[in-house]
Amino acid sequence: MDGLSYALTALTTPTIVLSAAGGVLWGILGGALPGLSPSIAMALVLPFTFDMSPLAAIIMLTSVYIGAEYGGSIPAILIRTPGTNAAAATVIDGYTLHQQGRGGEALGLSLVAGTIAGLVGLICLVFLTKPLAMVALYFTPPAYFALAFLGLSIIAALSEGSLIKGLIMGVIGLMLAMVGTDPLSGAPRFTFGEPDLLGGIDYIFVMLGVFAVAELMNKVSTPDDGEGSVIKNTITRMRLPGLRKMWELRRAQTIGTGLGIIEGPIPGAGGTVAAFLSYNEAKRWSKTPEKFGHGSEEGVVAPEAANNAVTSSALIPTLSFGIPGSNSMAILLGGLLIHGIQPGPMLLSNRPDLVYGLFGGLFMANIFMLILGMLVLTPCIWLVNRPKPYLTACIMMVVLSGIYSINQSLFDFWIVLAAGVVGYVMRRLEFPVLPLILGIVLGYMIESSYRRSLLLTNGDHIVFLQNPLSLGLLCCAALIIGLAAYAEIRRARKPQDMHG
Amino acid sequence: MKSKSIGAIVGAIAALGIGAIPAIAEYPVSTVRLITHSSPGGGTDVFLRKIATTLGPIMDVNFVVENVTGGGGAKAMAELAAAPKDGSVFYGSTPSYIITSLLSKPEVGYDQLDPIVNMFYDPQTVFVKSDSPYQNLQDIIEDAQARPGEVVAAVSTPSSLDRQVMEEFQAITDTQLVTLTHDGGGDVLMSVLNGTAAVGIGEIAEMRGQLDADAMRVIATYTEERVPGFDDVPTAQEQGVDLVVAKFRGIVGPKDLPPEVITAWEEGVQEMMTDPEFKEWYEQEGVQYGYLGHDDANAAREEFVASQTEFFEKFDIN
CATH class of the missing domain: 3.40.190.10 (Periplasmic binding protein-like II)
Incomplete structure (x- = not known):
């Protein structure tokens, strides 16, 4: 088999092994820094790949991508700040576990779940490229709308306890997503003449505000326990889960991996939707759904499996169509073009050495992710167990410098700080934050695909039912909403029954 | 980025030492920064890096490509306008800097910059x-x-x-x-x-x-002439639709540059465009020859701005 020999050649070439290891390490660090997104981490190393061999260059770029998507979960678990968008869902149970002194376990779970998902994703990339490429092709505007709608329907499940509060936050998120430029006409709206708002409000800023800044405000407003440490009974080492533990968590792992692989090739959807959907489904199929939100291991495994599985299958549209589905993939495409390599349907037949070599490199990158993750995590845990005054000051500094590194704009500071104040108030009033994030992440997609779909049929809503994919996804959404409503009604009746 | 500039230095040294490629005119500065608003690997970035290695030896200048991303080009324009007027900083332009100026109305817009040369059209x-x-x-x-x-x-x-x-x-x-x-x-x-x-x-x-x-x-x-490599594809004009789009790529500088700097660019770029290896590269990239000197490039920009303004007003984009 030629493919295997190409892959083995890559695996045994020292420069390629080095570029995979270096890429993953840089990626993990970049992903872990709030504000430094996977695509920025990739852009920063891109100039260094110009003089490498084409294979080493693309392996380095994809390794950075893989490392960064993983690295985002480290601050999500340790400081309630998702380092990447896709790690937002990990915050819920990851940070709760950390507060319970089980941060080391949560980090271990996320690392192992991510590695397994990455490897399974790679197998799918190797053997199922054609069918998975079709997934990307089936996504027409009505299907995008239905996917975004399905994503929003999770609000119903995420805001358990107070559906109204969840909906309020979801709507606020959607409203914030409206700010900027009209997706169809290009006219500016809700910008109040402010040029900085023309591009819209980047959701990474809202996320950093409502998670990181609000958490810091919360920390400093609660009295110190006098021991200098935030969390008691802390295990200060990363702890890898055993085989038995992973077997117990197989459901969450399978759900996350599966959804991640399917969603990876859909341009624009990305790991964020996959992570949230997996979290929701893992909860539904869990034997202990009541633990979700209160430190569930499955609640870490499912989204982490999803956002790492995405890293493999997201390569599919870029390699097989030459069409990048995200900013990270656009940078990978740029890296390929600089070396005179044209990705597209002919890539496999023109350059099999490159494609199979890349598969070999991806395998290495996932293994390095496990090894380097183990080395990096313990120092990270040590760092977050420093006395509270130092810790909060340092996190604030890291977050603010991260924000500034994105656009070098002071305007972004104000957005983050405002989001922080709003997030703090909402938390005090017990409004759930995640529906807000879902709303702002999905707002653009749901609006643009809805209006594009209606353009296609001159305003006839039948378009959403004619498309089989859109119909199927909308049915799933209806099911999720229906089940959540049923649970809500049952819960509401119970106390009455007791009285009656 | 670094090795590219090293390449340019090596090229420049070779040009000086052997004297095989005569420098067209004495350029006032030795290092020139080429700013692009596209990120590394993006369209304009790749294009400027190729120009840096080809034009460097011709003009006897060490070109360094710098990515100043953000604001759809607004940041890069502001940096260019504030740069010294000695020919040491330029901006790789596409229509987006004009579109950004018209739509986002940044503090520094296209009208505070001076088109030096145009090189290509993107068909x-x-x-x-x-x-x-x-x-x-x-x-x-x-x-x-x-x-x-x-x-x-x-x-x-x-x-x-x-x-x-x-x-x-x-x-x-x-x-x-x-x-x-x-x-x-x-x-x-x-x-x-x-x-x-x-x-x-x-x-x-x-x-x-x-x-x-x-x-x-x-x-x-939508071109004046058929695109090289697509010789059997007729233009829209040939098919009876009188529509030509000039999506240009060129070099823009700060205003009030010394005339000898502008002349050096005009002469250098014209020589670069005849380089066979460079020609093969840009045709493979799918762009068309579109050289315009300083005066023509300015006139072309006026025309482009007028048509854009009309379009944005008509469709209420502003």
Whole structure:
């Protein structure tokens, strides 16, 4: 088999092994820094790949991508700040576990779940490229709308306890997503003449505000326990889960991996939707759904499996169509073009050495992710167990410098700080934050695909039912909403029954 | 980035030492920064890096490419306007710096900068899936007349030249199509591939992979002359639709540069454009020769600004 020999050649070439290891390490660090997104981490190393061999260059770029998507979960678990968008869902149970002194376990779970998902994703990339490429092709505007709608329907499940509060936050998120430029006409709206708002409000800023800044405000407003440490009974080492533990968590792992692989090739959807959907489904199929939100291991495994599985299958549209589905993939495409390599349907037949070599490199990158993750995590845990005054000051500094590194704009500071104040108030009033994030992440997609779909049929809503994919996804959404409503009604009746 | 500049230095030293390639005129500074608002690996970035290595030895200058991203070019424009007026800083331009100036109204706009030379045109093309029934523009016009408001044409962003072209096409041919805007060129390809749109507008470089695999066909180009490498594809004008789009690529500098700097650029770029290896490269990239000197480039910009302003006003984009 030629493919295997190409892959083995890559695996045994020292420069390629080095570029995979270096890429993953840089990626993990970049992903872990709030504000430094996977695509920025990739852009920063891109100039260094110009003089490498084409294979080493693309392996380095994809390794950075893989490392960064993983690295985002480290601050999500340790400081309630998702380092990447896709790690937002990990915050819920990851940070709760950390507060319970089980941060080391949560980090271990996320690392192992991510590695397994990455490897399974790679197998799918190797053997199922054609069918998975079709997934990307089936996504027409009505299907995008239905996917975004399905994503929003999770609000119903995420805001358990107070559906109204969840909906309020979801709507606020959607409203914030409206700010900027009209997706169809290009006219500016809700910008109040402010040029900085023309591009819209980047959701990474809202996320950093409502998670990181609000958490810091919360920390400093609660009295110190006098021991200098935030969390008691802390295990200060990363702890890898055993085989038995992973077997117990197989459901969450399978759900996350599966959804991640399917969603990876859909341009624009990305790991964020996959992570949230997996979290929701893992909860539904869990034997202990009541633990979700209160430190569930499955609640870490499912989204982490999803956002790492995405890293493999997201390569599919870029390699097989030459069409990048995200900013990270656009940078990978740029890296390929600089070396005179044209990705597209002919890539496999023109350059099999490159494609199979890349598969070999991806395998290495996932293994390095496990090894380097183990080395990096313990120092990270040590760092977050420093006395509270130092810790909060340092996190604030890291977050603010991260924000500034994105656009070098002071305007972004104000957005983050405002989001922080709003997030703090909402938390005090017990409004759930995640529906807000879902709303702002999905707002653009749901609006643009809805209006594009209606353009296609001159305003006839039948378009959403004619498309089989859109119909199927909308049915799933209806099911999720229906089940959540049923649970809500049952819960509401119970106390009455007791009285009656 | 570093090694590229080293390459340029080596090239410059070679040029000095051997004297085989005479420098055209003494350039006042030895290191010139080329700013681009595109990120490393993006369209303009790749293009400037190639120019840096080809033009460096010709002008006897060490070119360094710098990425100043953000604000759709607003940051790069501000940096350029504040740069010393000695010929040491330039900006790799595409129409986006004018579009950003008109739409976002940043503090420093296009009118505070001076176009030095234009080099290329990016041909705007009309493309269809390879199994499409459309063979030429006439087929599209006939279909659109038979089914008004039903034929879908995919274009990139709402403020893009693609969309402008599509609106003008409808006005000229008296047809009514659905102009479906997207978030970028890649999405346009996807919409044409999966049948959402019957026809797409785009650039050759973006669809190279699809063309190589015969998954797509180009049926017309909005250019003055046929595009090299696509000699059997007639222009829109040849097909009876009088529409030419000048999506230029060039070099812009700060205002009030010394005349000898401008002359050095004009002469250097003209020599670069005749370099056979460079010509082969840019034709492979899918761009067309479009050299304009300082005065012509300024006139072309005036014209472009006027047509953009009209388009934005007509479609209420401002």
